[in-house]
Amino acid sequence: MLDRKHGKPIFRQIADSLQQDVLQHYQAGDCLPSEQELADRFSVNRHTLRRGIDELVDLGLVERVHGKGVFVLDAPVDYAIGKNSRFTENLEALGKTSDSRLLRKLEIMAKGNVAKRLQIEEGEPVLWLETLRQVDGKPFCLISHYLPLKRLGDAVRDYQSGSLHAFFKSMGLDPVRRGSTVSATLPLDEDGLLLAMPRHLPVLRIKTVNVDRNTQQPIEYSLARFRADRAQISIDLQ
Numbered sequence: 119m120l121d122r123k124h125g126k127p128i129f130r131q132i133a134d135s136l137q138q139d140v141l142q143h144y145q146a147g148d149c150l151p152s153e154q155e156l157a158d159r160f161s162v163n164r165h166t167l168r169r170g171i172d173e174l175v176d177l178g179l180v181e182r183v184h185g186k187g188v189f190v191l192d193a194p195v196d197y198a199i200g201k202n203s204r205f206t207e208n209l210e211a212l213g214k215t216s217d218s219r220l221l222r223k224l225e226i227m228a229k230g231n232v233a234k235r236l237q238i239e240e241g242e243p244v245l246w247l248e249t250l251r252q253v254d255g256k257p258f259c260l261i262s263h264y265l266p267l268k269r270l271g272d273a274v275r276d277y278q279s280g281s282l283h284a285f286f287k288s289m290g291l292d293p294v295r296r297g298s299t300v301s302a303t304l305p306l307d308e309d310g311l312l313l314a315m316p317r318h319l320p321v322l323r324i325k326t327v328n329v330d331r332n333t334q335q336p337i338e339y340s341l342a343r344f345r346a347d348r349a350q351i352s353i354d355l356q
Contacts, residue, residue, distance in 0.1 A: 132166070147190065178348070214253050218249050225244070245267055248260065258313075270291075296329045298325065303321060
C-alpha cells in the first residue's frame with residue numbers, strides 16, 4: 119500500500135515494492151508484468167511507474183529490452199578472494215562460463231605505485247597487459263596486469279590469452295596472492311564503455327600483488343575493476 123500523504127516520493131515507494139518482488143519471487147530472465155498492469159496495481163500513471171522502474175534499472179536489478187519488456191538480471195556473482203583463488207576456477211565452481219580477452223600489451227617503464235608493489239626500481243621495464251573478463255558472455259571485470267620483465271624474462275612476452283596464472287605455471291612459476299585491497303569508485307570513461315555500464319554506477323577496484331611461492335618475489339601487480347552490480351566479493355582468510 120502506497121503512502122500518498124507522507125514519507126518517500128511515490129515512485130521510490132513503487133521501486134521499493136518492486137525490488138522486494140524481484141528479490142523474493144523472480145528469477146534471472148523473468149519478465150515483469152507490463153507497465154500498464156503495474157500502473158493499475160499501484161494506481162499511478164505510467165510516467166510515475168516508469169520512474170520507479172528506473173530506480174531498479176539504476177540498481178542493476180532489471181533491464182529494459184525495447185519492444186519486449188523489463189527483464190530481471192542475474193544476481194551478483196559471488197567472487198572469492200583467497201591466497202590461491204583463481205578467476206576461472208572460482209567461476210566454474212559456481213557453474214558459470216568465463217573467458218578472458220587480451221585488449222592491449224605494451225612495454226612501459228615502472229614508476230610510482232607499480233614500482234613499489236613489484237619491489238623494483240623506477241624506470242625498470244614492465245609488461246603491461248589489459249584484459250577483459252566476461253562471465254556467461256557479459257562483461258564482468260577489467261584487469262591491468264604489470265609484470266616485471268627483468269625478473270620474469272622474455273618468455274612472458276609470449277602471453278596471448280587465457281589464464282595468466284596457468285601461463286605462469288607453464289614458465290615454472292608458482293603464483294600465490296600476497297595481499298589485496300578493495301575500494302569503490304566511479305568508472306573511467308573507457309572502463310565504463312568496455313564494461314557496458316553507466317557512469318553513475320560504481321566499480322569495485324581490487325589491487326593485488328602475486329608472488330612466486332618459491333622465491334617470494336613479486337611477479338605480478340594487478341588492478342581489477344569489477345562491475346559492482348555484477349560482483350559480490352568474499353574474502354577467504356584460509
